[in-house]
Amino acid sequence: xxxxxxxxxxxxxxxxxxxxxxxxxxxxxxxxxxxxxxxxxxxxxxxxxxxxxxxxxxxxxxxxxxxxxxxxxxxxxxxxxxxxxxxxxxxxxxxxxxxxxxxxxxxxxxxxxxxxxxxxxxxxxxxxxxxxxxxxxxxxxxxxxxxxxxxxxxxxxxxxxxxxxxxxxxxxxxxxxxxxxxxxxxxxxxxxxxxxxxxxxxxxxxxxxxxxxxxxxxxxxxxxxxxxxxxxxxxxxxxxxxxxxxxxxxxxxxxxxxxxxxxxxxxxxxxxxxxxxxxxxxxxxxxxxxxxxxxxxxxxxxxxxxxxxxxxxxxxxxxxxxxxxx
Numbered sequence: 001x002x003x004x005x006x007x008x009x010x011x012x013x014x015x016x017x018x019x020x021x022x023x024x025x026x027x028x029x030x031x032x033x034x035x036x037x038x039x040x041x042x043x044x045x046x047x048x049x050x051x052x053x054x055x056x057x058x059x060x061x062x063x064x065x066x067x068x069x070x071x072x073x074x075x076x077x078x079x080x081x082x083x084x085x086x087x088x089x090x091x092x093x094x095x096x097x098x099x100x101x102x103x104x105x106x107x108x109x110x111x112x113x114x115x116x117x118x119x120x121x122x123x124x125x126x127x128x129x130x131x132x133x134x135x136x137x138x139x140x141x142x143x144x145x146x147x148x149x150x151x152x153x154x155x156x157x158x159x160x161x162x163x164x165x166x167x168x169x170x171x172x173x174x175x176x177x178x179x180x181x182x183x184x185x186x187x188x189x190x191x192x193x194x195x196x197x198x199x200x201x202x203x204x205x206x207x208x209x210x211x212x213x214x215x216x217x218x219x220x221x222x223x224x225x226x227x228x229x230x231x232x233x234x235x236x237x238x239x240x241x242x243x244x245x246x247x248x249x250x251x252x253x254x255x256x257x258x259x260x261x262x263x264x265x266x267x268x269x270x271x272x273x274x275x276x277x278x279x280x281x282x283x284x285x286x287x288x289x290x291x292x293x294x295x296x297x298x299x300x301x302x303x304x305x306x307x308x309x310x311x312x313x314x315x316x317x318x319x320x321x322x323x324x325x326x
Contacts, residue, residue, distance in 0.1 A: 021118045023222055024107075024239035028264055029317040030120045033271050034112075036317070044278035046112065047121025047270040052277065054108055054121070054270050055150035055164035056263075057143060057171065058101030060094040060130040062248040065102060067116040068126075071109045074154055077130040078145040079138065087149060087156075094128035098136050099247050101128070103255050104170045106246030107263040108270070116252060117245055120267025120316065121274075127164055132171060143171065143208075144182035147193075151186040158189045165273050165283065168266035169195040169214075170259035172206030180211055187213040192273075192286045194266045196258035197231035204233045215290050218310065219261040224300055226308045230258055234310040235290065236297045238264035265293065268316045272323040279324055292323050 025031055037045035053073065063072035075094035077086040086093040096102045105119075105126055112122035131146040132138040153162035167186060172195060186193060193214040198206035209216035209231075219230040219240025227241055240261030242254045272292070273283050284292070296319045297312035305311055 020112065020114065020116060022244050024243055024264065025118060025120060027222070027239050028120070028268070028314050030267065030271070032317040033320050037275060037320070041275055041278045043123050044274040045271070047109065047124035047267065047274050049274035049277045051161040052165050052270060052274045053125045053127050053153075053162070054166040054168055054266055055127040055129050056101060056105050056108065057129045057131050057146045057150070057167060057169045058104050059098035059132045059134065059136055060096035060101045061105045061126065061128040062096045062102040062246070063091045063094070063128065065246050065248070066250055067110040067113065067246050068102070068105060069111065071105070071111065071124070072126045072128050074127045075130070076127065076146060076149045078142040078149070079130065079133055081139050081141050082145055085145075087154070091128065094130040096248050097134040098132070100136055100170070100259065101130070101132070102248050103245045103253070104168065104259060104263045107243060107260060108168065108267040110246055120264055121270040124267065124270045124274075138171070140173065140176045140179050143169070144176075144178045147182040147186050151189050151191050163189065164191055166192045166194065166266050166269045168263050169193070169208055170262045172196055172198045172209055175207040175210060179208055183208055183211050183213050187286055190283065190285060192269050192289045194262055194269065196262040197234045199229045199257050200231060201229045202231045205231050213286065215265055215293060216310070217258060217262045217265045219256070219258045220300075220309070220313060224313065227256070232307050235294055236265065236310050236312060236314045237261060237300070238314050265314050268293065268314055268319055271316060272320050275320055275324060281324070284323060284326070288326065292319050292326070296322055
């Protein structure tokens with residue numbers, strides 16, 4: 001029956017604010033993982049499990065940042081061809097004076113605490129692995145050392161519960177036998193390796209993203225477009241343009257690069273593995289994780305795998321959903 005005061009009828013949909021949870025988190029459906037699984041599996045829906053750690057190989061992390069409080073559990077520092085080396089709980093050895101590492105860490109694990117920003121896995125545990133200097137550069141030998149030491153974990157023994165489960169590398173350069181040996185070492189112990197493809201607009205990823213054992217992540221913007229600088233032939237893409245995240249000194253800011261895309265995928269892997277374990281299932285192998293990440297990606301560009309988008313945009317919800325069923 002028509003009413004004179006009724007112009008139209010439509011569904012009253014829920015509206016989400018773009019405050020603490022930014023557009024990039026919604027874009028990969030990480031928030032759907034939280035809302036779907038938190039009532040069943042608790043903190044694992046946010047990336048927490050006692051034996052799941054994400055190692056962030058970068059310029060360090062500002063562990064005192066209010067949005068990263070309690071996130072960083074361990075420090076590994078290797079600089080100047082290993083001449084400066086430390087492993088332990090003195091997190092000051094891995095303090096970030098550049099900003100890059102803290103920004104990456106926030107994309108993975110900034111706390112869902114009502115202010116600032118929220119990461120993909122906002123209760124994940126991090127290992128700060130400082131292999132890049134305060135200027136943002138580093139040596140291949142230090143990156144390789146960081147991979148190996150993260151794989152061994154605090155007890156110095158690979159294949160144990162305190163090993164890094166995910167190694168996130170928002171860095172890259174030329175190939176190296178030393179670097180590739182470190183990648184294969186970590187992979188052999190069940191570590192999932194994720195790396196940025198690079199920002200040179202090159203036809204293929206830089207290394208370590210170039211290696212088949214590593215999930216190579218390219219960038220897209222808010223409109224799903226691949227920027228000209230994102231290196232081609234990724235495995236998947238993730239948000240990497242104007243990403244708002246944590247910076248040293250309690251600050252926040254936006255950065256762009258495949259360095260920002262990479263930690264989105266690292267956070268998704270943390271969600272997958274934490275939820276597997278809390279559900280009473282074993283961790284997924286690196287090859288299975290890569291298969292699920294690529295098989296559940298949202299296909300963009302040409303149908304199937306393509307030069308720009310790889311297999312498509314990482315989809316946290318379906319990666320987790322299928323990961324709980326294999």
